[in-house]
Amino acid sequence: MRKTYYHITSRLLTAAASAILLIAASSCNDYLDTTPSKGSSEVLDKSEQIEGLFNNSENFNTKATLVAAECDDMGMTTDLYDQTGYLGEDFANGLSFDIDAVEAYPYGDKVWNNLYNKVFIANLVLENMDEVEDLTADNRAKYLAQAHFTRALALWNLAQIYCRPYATSTSDTPGLPLKTSTSYEENTDRGTLATTYKFIYDDLKAAQQTAPASIDKRWWVSQPAVSAMLARYFLFTCQYDSAAVYADKALASNNATLQDYNEIGIEKESIISPDGVSDSVTYSDLYELAPNELADYQENYFSQYAEVESGIYLIPSESLTALYDTDNDLRYRLFFSVHGLWAASLDDGGDSRMWHKFHHYAYDTDLIEIGPTVPEMLLTKAEAEARLGKVSEAMTSVNTLRKARMDNSADDVELSASNQEEAVKAILDERHREMPYLMRWADIRRLAYNEVDYDDVTVTREFYEVEDGIPNTYKITTYTLPVRSPRYAQPISDIEIKRSGNQIKQNEY
Secondary structure (H helix, E strand, C coil): CHHHHHHHHHHHHHHHHHHHHHHHHCCCHHHHCCCCCCCCCCCCCCHHHHHHHHHCHHHHCEECCCHHHHCCCECCCHHHHHHHCCCCHHHHHHHCCCCHHHHCCCCCCHHHHHHHHHHHHHHHHHHHHHHCCCCCHHHHHHHHHHHHHHHHHHHHHHHHHHCCCCCHHHCCCECCCCCCCCCCCCCCCCCEHHHHHHHHHHHHHHHHHHCCCCCCCCCCCCHHHHHHHHHHHHHHCCCHHHHHHHHHHHHCCCCCCCCCHHHCCEEEEEEECCCCCEEEEEEEHHHHCCHHHHHCCCCECCCCEEEECCCCCCCECHHHHCCCCCCCEHHHHHHEEECHHHHCCCCCCCCCEEECCEEECCCCEEEEECCCEHHHHHHHHHHHHHHCCCHHHHHHHHHHHHHCCECCCCCCCCCCCCCHHHHHHHHHHHHHHHCCCHHHHHHHHHHCCCCCCCCCCCEEEEEEEEECCEEEEEEEEEEEECCCCHHHCCCCCHHHHHHCCCCCCCCCC
């Protein structure tokens, strides 16, 4: 791995030096600036270099993975594929839940590399903190918190992709390589899932020790951001008392606020369908946000987005669409873009829609929030309360969110439940409506291992048989991902395994 880490080191330090110049011009805009090309190595010994590393979005944002195609929200059909004639291998392998093709993908794994880049950045800062010449006590505290939080969040995202869901029964299954230095020779053995989760928790608690009390720049850690991630951690490990406590701590912040979707407008652009029909495609005002507005979006405790790569169409499935009150739910009106398929040169023969929420115009990619948000905390609090038997409190929490998502002229839009099971199911449906695709995938995984089975999800779809990443249009098959399937842990690229000298072991299927 020596060559790989040298490339990362020189590139990141060059990025830091370049980003410093950008910071002087605009602290918000560098959040989504492009990392400059590789240059010579530099010594990390100035605060502005650390600021540059943490302000640069290529090292901060992450990539959307093939899990966007795997989850039950993906509505790609054989008819739509017939129109495209092509799908990226990641997309096709995700739709078919492939194992061998993902492991053998010849171009490596951009998601794995991107997230371990973040771990490397965190370790680089932690290792060199004492070498920084102009370090103040306040900056030291802030940088320590940012490094620990960055590493924790990167490892969390990795664990939701490459490891089994956390439970007592899975605690001894393989975890992640836990890099704590920038050394090329550091052991990359995966250890256990229990060890990985403890490491993430310890990093979050370390961040909590020195994080600033309130939110300043939303891509820098704060106490509310740490509380929000701890709430997520405790929900996913079925520690509902603690999940509710930390969700409340995050919600107490005055710097992150719920946006009323009644205040968001819809933009229309003229378009011609693949069949030559003239109409318009719709996008919400959120889709038009500038980079600095994305970075500072009011609902975020910590702004982090996954970039949906070109060729991955976020086509809502019938099951996802059926969850919405299509007359009154503003999430349907705003984000299920009318004639969105036309913009991708596709047509389903009717009122075609694509899911669009945020967009990165510099790279022409759709974005999905994966950082902790106010809506997530309301839903976390509601679910934790429901699972603790506090049905009335749970419905109050979830309806706080729902009020900001439903047309304010509609009647009877609040959710209700008469018992614990009804409350949990209603809250999970609301969570699904609020956070489809990537968070949905993480939820399906965890729900299989909690204390009840009435919330289990089996993912099933019909599509062409995929062979070596290529759909065979002569054969349709039914793909099923059962509850607790080992395939919920994505295969690790064979390239990464070889780079580790075979220290990293593949998941067992």
